Amino acid sequence: MLDIVTYGNEILGKKAESVVEINDAIRTMAAEMFEAMAGKGIGLAGPQVASPLRIFVTNVEGDKPRVFINPEIVLTSQELISIEEGCLSLPRLYLDVIRPESVRVQAWNEKGRPFTVETDGLLARVILHEYDHLEGVLFIDRLKAGKRDRAISQYQKLIKT
């Protein structure tokens, strides 16, 4: 079982690298990422399992499980929306984050086929959150400076209890 790395691990702040070849190793990794988040989360990105690769998986209710390899966000709506987020790398911390309401993303799946998803609601939110992980950005980084500082103190208290 893959371990999920948590806040403080430097890989979470690094930009991930493109996947060069979609092969069995990548397929195995994707399967292990679904396993690692099963029952705990609805999205997980490469850096969260200590991989430097641009891959994330989603498993959102009402949608099929998806693997996004080398994703590109091609469009986001101007309309913004505040939704409560959590992150397996910041366990037990849940905060409202403002992001675009809808998104269009292109990526390759684990079979090496390109696909496009245009969506809003929870799936859009998960895609934007997971894409940020590939850029070395955490959801707390999307908060205003003061709120981010408070979120970090709150998290540090949470992990002590």
Ligand code: NI
């Ligand atoms: Ni996350």
